Amino acid sequence: MSESEGEKLIPINIEDEMKSSYIDYSMSVIVSRALPDVRDGLKPVHRRVLYGMYQLGIISNSSYKKSARIVGEVLGKYHPHGDVSVYDTMVRMAQKWTIRYPLVDGQGNFGSLDADPPAAMRYTEVRMKKISEEMLLDIKKETVDMQLNFDDSLKEPKVLPTRIPNLIINGTSGIAVGMATNIPPHNLKETINAICAYIDNDNNLSIEQIIKYIKAPDFPTGGIIYGYDGVKKAFHTGRGRIVLRAKVHLEDLQGRQCIIVDEIPYQVNKSDMIAKTVLLMKEGKMEGIYQIRDESDRNGLRIVYILKQNVNTNIILNKLFQYTPLQTYFNVNNIALVNGKPVQLNIKNLIQYFVDHRHDVIIRRTKYELKKCKYRVHILMGFLKILDHLNIMIQLIKGAHNHNDACNKLIKKFEISEDQSKSILDMRLQNLTSLERNKLKKEYEKLIKKIDILKNILIKYSVRTQIIKEELLDIKNKYQDIRRTKIDYYGNKVNIEDLIEDEQVVLTISHAGYIKRTSLSEYKRQGRGGIGNRGATARESDFFKHLLIATNHQYLLLFTEKGKCFWLRVYEIPEGSKISKGRAIQNIIHLQHDDKVNAYILTRDLSNKNYIKGHYVMMVTQKGIIKKTSLENYSRPRKHGINAIIIRKEDSLLEAILTKGDSHVFIALKSGRIIRFSEKKVRSTGRTSYGVIGINFTKDMVIGMICVESKEKGYLLVVSEKGFGKRSNIKDYRITNRGGKGIKTIHITKKTGSLISIKHVTDQDDLMIIKKSGIMIRISISDIRVMGRATQGVRLINLKENDAIADVAKVYKPIMGFR
Structure with a gap:
């Protein structure tokens, strides 16, 4: 269509357009894809997977459902970005070597430490873990804001009203545009103890005091944190380099000294690590190793390095740490979205934002419950008002032409609201017995007391903090476990002397x-x-x-x-x-x-x-x-x-x-x-x-x-x-x-x-x-x-x-x- 037929051409500088478009794209990646929300520790795709399973009723005590069914639900309703992204996300949430506290309970082949791919989604089955239900608890009580999905046909939560400090205990990693995040996982028991101490100390706990509770990150594959300087720096600044080592012990097998690897560092591919060591042996850099055997099975990991006769075991071990992934580095970079903006956060900030989120959830939940209680009290007041005038009420209803007429007559006669009138008309006749009347009175009295408690929660900050603490302690009692990753506080970088006999x-x-x-x-x-x-x-x-x-x-x-x-x-x-x-x-x-x-x-x-x-x-x-x-x-x-x-x-x-x-x-x-x-x-x-x-x-x-x-x-x-x-x-x-x-x-x-x-x-x-x-x-x-x-x-x-x-x-x- 030509300009003369009504088309209007607007000249735009291509440099300005590229800049504007790239900024829009980068912000979309940062906010809607790659970075987690500081409150629930989830990226949008993780949140949608959990919410989709919740909506389908695939909770921890239900039967397993095909992964393809959940992927289709999430893909069709909330996340139209390809089935691979949704399924890969769900797989990672089920892998116990990838996530410290798995959120999805998987049945079938979900991959391995060797980076073997999972089975296709039509073969695997999933359901929610019990701990992930704690993230969705109270979501129906208007505790979080909802937003329209991609086609404005449904609503989805902007954030989950989580009871668990998911960002701290499970961490996350992601690459956005111009920035990346790499938050390590931590032990749930240590984390909750630190949050409770933070609450008890009027939200004024120093990072040095927090470190007394959260010793260091706790990785799902165990291993050893070698040296503490990187941990302290990460806790204080949100950035740091943590040295991770495999956990090993020595054994004698058939007259030969052997190095046995029981746990490998986080995110290390076991088969690639063994292949690299074999290559070093061929190149003459690992002359002291006779043979490598991978004896891992369903009971746990076990890699055996059989050594040659008359070699120094410590020298070989230090060479393995130096030249193979038996020693790796985890580069901490705590970046998360705070009010929709990426922010670098230290350990105290992570605790602070989680506690603030819990306050907000409790306030909104309390307001919702208070509204429900007040409405129920209002209805009960109507019941109690007409129970002493049953004969009059019955005569009015009998003389009414229809439901609306009866409703209007009750409103006019007893000066009650429309909701009260409709509830009276819907009341069963059995509620007119003296026993039922006593139950209504008791319910009314209980609700009055509950309203006072709910109002007290809204008024007093200290009461809300106590509720947060009690709920966290309940979470700790349900899901706590022992620390997997040990800490070698005095570990240092490998000196060249350690590699030379x-x-x-x-x-x-x-x-x-x-x-x-x-x-x-x-x-x-x-x-x-x-x-x-x-x-x-x-x-x-x-x-x-x-x-x-x-x-x-x-x-x-x-x-x-x-x-x-x-x-x-x-x-x-x-x-x-x-x-x-x-x-x-x-x-x-x-x-x-x-x-x-x-x-x-x-x-x-x-x-x-x-x-x-x-x-x-x-x-x-x-x-x-x-x-x-x-x-x-x-x-x-x-x-x-x-x-x-x-x-x-x-x-x-x-x-x-x-x-x-x-x-x-x-x-x-x-x-x-x-x-x-x-x-x-x-x-x-x-x-x-x-x-x-x-x-x-x-x-x-x-x-x-x-x-x-x-x-x-x-x-x-x-x-x-x-x-x-x-x-x-x-x-x-x-x-x-x-x-x-x-x-x-x-x-x-x-x-x-x-x-x-x-x-x-x-x-x-x-x-x-x-x-x-x-x-x-x-x-x-x-x-x-x-x-x-x-x-x-x-x-x-x-x-x-x-x-x-x-x-x-x-x-x-x-x-x-x-x-």
Whole structure:
């Protein structure tokens, strides 16, 4: 039709139209589909399903009815958005692993924890749960507003007059436009106790006080809430991240250790979780698991992780928590509709709005009952008025032409209302007996008293709160159950240390600055005089200079020849086999190109104040300068390292040792001389000092230092460049003052070569020796002869021509023997 024929065209900016239309759409989704009402905790589709079942009379004590029948009822009368949405909603309301307190009683296949789909609606049957009837109780007493349905042919409730705090105990989740909600479920008993305390405290209960009643969310699948910070944040702000873990225990099955999963976190798909774990096993990330079996049945969930022999169960368990859905997160986001608008709510707000709703329901119910009572009193007053004039009433009725005439005559004669007159005419003759007359009088008296009670309810707020409390306590007595989800208040995030076994490893650092760690189990003990096993193949003109026995969780403090200190956790050092070359240290720490690592210290936890204050770092340079500094000065790791000692020109840091403050210091020279003095002769200074003279010499060089506690026993082991070594009693070395020239500890000849290492050892220790060619050997200290100070010792390892010993290290027993 053209404009000339009456059509009117209105130009509209497309941007404005899109904006307006999108806002209308988003508000429709927010209000009418995705978000729950704060009062009854239901979205429109949930509310319509329950109301449709109520209208059909499919309550808890009725027979089951086909799901298709309810879906058709709801679809045709209230929710014209597709049968799938209605049926899926009804299914979720019946799944005990999805909703904490199911509102629908289902019969048939309603899916599973493996996310198996439910049977078609023509096969399943449903009826209301008893608890859902509590949500519709009193709905016929004008307790809630009604609205027209989609075609204005019927009315449906805007909200249900629920007696249960459904939004708190069952929670909900939904995605709207530009916002989402994810409210966790809580235990009914705890929730009602908190609401009653809120009422008793004149609606002024703090969130901290509420937490004493509602400990945390309570999920239908149980599990463990790991850590409490997320729960507290969610209670206070309405937003928070809750860590959920599976509930497990250990069993021995057919000689193998097994991890048994009894409960999994909320909303975790069991079959997907198992499939992901199997994939991790194939990728080599779960090497300790031998087999997985799903032994779940109708009696409960049971997943069995069968472990391989000789694996650390805790390590495997922590890896499962880290890499599989055995540990998940529930992101709390309490958004609900308050007066039709989405609002972020904390736990106190949820309780407050529910209590306010119950007040409103009780007021409306009381007004309805009061109106009914007043009407009945009015009718009874008419009865009582004419009962004393029965003969006159009968004569008037007999003389009337019809019903309306009789009604008018009674109104005129006895001055009663039309309703009273009609009720008199409808009265049975049996009510005219004296017995029935007494019943009417008693009923009248009872109603008068009830009216007074109802008026008192409307007038007094405290009376209404008492009714709310009594009704809630009745709900608690009917439906309370024990908490399913346990709380681990002190749980924290999984630390990487929990995923790495604290096993003993060998650390090697080459002359060119390559480092690696290798499991100590790769090295076998040999007898004295053996030729050794092939270690790493050294690069041309490179050889291994440092060898250290450590455990994965220790800290490694690296000291460079220029006096800087760097930090590494042992597990951060790249792992390699015996024959691998390792990785350049400068690629791991921020080392200057003209600097190299010369010393190392192993420590335990640097956050332990007693530990760091009770230990010192003792350092010595090649020129014999010694320095003592508190370990506390090295307890705050920095990425680019720190200065540990000021190094003079033509000097370099050689050794650093951890002490407890009461040790005896032994400093050895290349020429075979050694000095012993008390650590107390060295004053503790700060990191930026030079140090003091430890041993006095000319044309010589310090090759090592050891620190032995004053009461500690054992032997002094010395090893020469050509593979000779021996043990001597510590008592053979007299205590002198710091700064002396020392005494002979080994007879140095061309055959023995220069002194290269000194160690403090016991009979229980082993010795690791590494050649410049890369060959390693491990021997027992007890196999090395105890000899006098001035002897040259015995041959410890056979050396080929042009080969020499690069370094030696002591294998400590037990593992935690490291200082």
